[in-house]
Amino acid sequence: MQQVPAPFSRHLRVHQHRDHAVLEFLGEIDIAAAVEIAPYLDRVTTHPDARIVIDLRSVEFFDCSGLRLLYRARSRVLDHGGQLHLVCTHPLTLRVLRITGLSRLLPPHPTPDAALGQPEATSGTL
Numbered sequence: 085m086q087q088v089p090a091p092f093s094r095h096l097r098v099h100q101h102r103d104h105a106v107l108e109f110l111g112e113i114d115i116a117a118a119v120e121i122a123p124y125l126d127r128v129t130t131h132p133d134a135r136i137v138i139d140l141r142s143v144e145f146f147d148c149s150g151l152r153l154l155y156r157a158r159s160r161v162l163d164h165g166g167q168l169h170l171v172c173t174h175p176l177t178l179r180v181l182r183i184t185g186l187s188r189l190l191p192p193h194p195t196p197d198a199a200l201g202q203p204e205a206t207s208g209t210l
Contacts, residue, residue, distance in 0.1 A: 093120045101196045104169070105136040110142045115152035118135060129157045134166035137196050146177040151184055158190050169199035 092171065093116040097108040105128060107122065128134060138154065154170070161168040172178055172192035181187040193199035 093124075096121050096124065099104075101137060102200060104137045104167075104196070104200065106137045106139055106196055108139040108142060109150070112145040113140075113143050114145065114147050115149045115154070118149035118153055122156075125153060125157050126160070129160035129166070129168075130164055131166070132164050132170075134161055134164060135168045136161060136166065137171060137199055139196060140170070140172040140174065140177055140192075143172075143174060143177055146174070146180060150177075151180065151186060154186060154190060169193065169196075171196055171199050 095110050097110060098157065099106050099108070101121070103186045107125065107128070109117075113121075128136060136157070138157065140150075143150070158168050166192065170181075170192045171194070172181065173194050178187070178192060181190075181192060
């Protein structure tokens with residue numbers, strides 16, 4: 085996957101882990117954060133065979149804007165033959181993912197290593 089430079093954002097940090105791009109969401113993921121994150125997320129999720137981990141462990145608040153980011157990223161990655169894994173440990177964010185059913189489509193894992201140990205993590209169906 086060609087690396088796309090990460091934008092300066094207080095809500096996003098990007099690094100490599102094994103052969104995956106890890107997009108670490110930071111702080112409060114609300115509509116303002118989504119506006120900052122979405123253009124970068126859209127660019128990296130359209131690469132053929134993209135390998136991405138979205139890490140929510142540093143998220144303090146997560147609303148429907150964050151859910152939209154995750155659902156859109158999942159759809160785009162799958163449309164281009166890639167892989168998307170989710171890392172999340174915050175109890176309230178996990179609850180939101182469970183209640184909305186997104187956790188069935190994008191199962192959360194406690195660490196990037198745990199997520200990457202699951203080769204079919206994006207194959208869930210609603």
